[in-house]
Amino acid sequence: MAPGSSENLTVGGGSPVRLAIAASLLCCVALAVWWPGVVEYDSVEQYKQVLSGIYLDWHPPAMARLWAVLHPLGPGATPMFVVQFVLYWLGLGLLAAALARSGRVRAGVAVLAIGALPLFVGWQAAVLKDTQMLGAIVAATGLVGWWRLADRRVPIIAMAVAAALLVYAMLVRANAVFAVVPLVVMLAPWSMRLWQRGLALVAGILMVLAVSPPINHGLLGADETKVTRTLPIFDLAGIAHFSGGADVLLPAERALIEQRHCYQPYFWDPLGDDDHCGSIARRLELIPPRALTTLWLGSIARHPIAYARHRLAHLNSTDRLLVPMGRPDAAPPRRSEPNGIGLGSPGPVASAIAWFGGWLVETPLGWPIAWIVVAAVGLCVALARPRSPARDLALALAVSGLMLEASFAVVSIASDLRYHLWPMMAAVMATILLAGERRPSRRALVLGGAALALIVAAGVTARISLPRSPTSYQGMLG
Structure with a gap:
């Protein structure tokens, strides 16, 4: 060996x-x-x-x-x-x-x-x-x-x-x-x-x-997808949640996030889910990459405290410090994802x-x-x-x-x-x-x-x- x-x-x-x-x-x-x-x-x-x-x-x-x-x-x-x-x-x-x-x-x-x-x-x-x-x-x-x-x-x-x-x-x-x-x-x-x-x-x-x-x-x-936009979208939602800043997302988008609880420090997924707040992700995905980066970094610069609170909340979640019992996606999987392709x-x-x-x-x-x-x-x-x-x-x-x-x-x-x-x-x-x-x-x-x-x-x-x-x-x- x-x-x-x-x-x-x-x-x-x-x-x-x-x-x-x-x-x-x-x-x-x-x-x-x-x-x-x-x-x-x-x-x-x-x-x-x-x-x-x-x-x-x-x-x-x-x-x-x-x-x-x-x-x-x-x-x-x-x-x-x-x-x-x-x-x-x-x-x-x-x-x-x-x-x-x-x-x-x-x-x-x-x-x-x-x-x-x-x-x-x-x-x-x-x-x-x-x-x-x-x-x-x-x-x-x-x-x-x-x-x-x-x-x-x-x-x-x-x-x-x-x-x-x-x-x-x-x-x-x-x-x-x-x-x-x-x-x-x-x-x-x-x-x-x-x-x-x-x-x-x-x-x-x-x-x-x-x-x-x-x-x-x-x-x-x-082929290129929109995967690189998930981090800016997650951060923008977090900044909007903690700051309430009108310059981060549209008013209707901020209201939708709060109404449907789309911002979660646990993960970004509700923001990309059509049944939750997928419309926000779709709008942001249409923005040219450079403009989205400018919006993202500019929001961080204008709301550093809200950004820090968002990132710390997520860090606590992913490091599993002050979290409740039973958080998913931690235990080794016991069986395969249902599929029709022979796995x-x-x-x-x-x-x-x-x-x-x-x-x-x-x-x-x-x-x-x-x-x-x-x-x-x-x-x-x-x-x-x-x-x-x-x-x-x-x-x-x-x-x-x-x-x-x-x-x-x-x-x-x-x-x-x-x-x-x-x-x-x-x-x-x-x-x-x-x-x-x-x-x-x-x-x-x-x-x-x-x-x-x-x-x-x-x-x-x-x-x-x-x-x-x-x-x-x-x-x-x-």
Whole structure:
């Protein structure tokens, strides 16, 4: 399973071999349990593009194009399901084996145990752009970590494979740039000061954002939709809701939003739904892009307090801090979206495990805000330690997860838990790397534990005191 030699793999009494075999077995078991994979609404729409040969940019064309290439290998979602599970367990297996090779067997076991947690493995069974992204980044991390944790230079071939995986991750999820570029910059082998890495990080993000549309529309041949307008529409509705500003939306539109409760920090969807406030979205979609951007940025500049309240309300919702029990789009899906194009569902064992994953999401294990605290503590611990292979990889993972979470403060439009899978996984991998190398300082444990306890107390209080949330998408639409 690992790309190193058998001699290197067996150092440490065979523990790396055993963990590599364990990862392979876990992968096989997961494939068998969740076969032929789970599809949600987005997956169904992308598969329709595969069948029709007509690609749109509302969903990442890179994923649909790869699906079309792999489609002859198997029916429905099966090829993509296999790809993302194999990448996921390959990355975790490489990282676990690398830790065991360095004598940290328990840390390696912890990596596999977290990977098998129903919350994570249940979501990884769903064929989605988020899980494709997670599989690609985890595989790249494991590939690089195999050599870096041994304090060895990554071979050119392995580096090329890791780079291809990370490029795919950025193409398959628009906001993955905020995770991938920080990961690459922090792992860059050449010596740079912190401010230089910061400049490289910003420049890399801007460059990727600039080249992504030509790749999607030109190289991948996707027709342009109105997907880029969802964020301005969501922000304009939020600003109008919190400010009541007459210069943001038309008076009739503001009244309609309030009457039909179309503005929800949870997601933008009621604004694009014909039965709610779709007429507002249709009008704004007819505005030329430059004029819409001017209206959007101008409204932010004129109503910064209302904009901040809107973004903070959404950030609270997507990070699942002060929210009621039962918020939808958090539990791993138990069955596939109904469809007439041959996309099936896994059996009862998978459904039972997904149910347990749904129970876990109501605990702090399923709250992105809790993992943000863990990642922030890990970042502080890593910065305080001298450089080492494990410390450097942990630092890169913490920065990657936190940067992606930070991006949700300004670019997110929905509160699905699947958007946070990589930050959550990055946080736990960074913690395992740091704890496996050396026990954290008492100060870090006390301060980090206090911060986490405060977050958990606030979250539990909210879930007890707030009215229970609608448990379905239609219920959230109202």
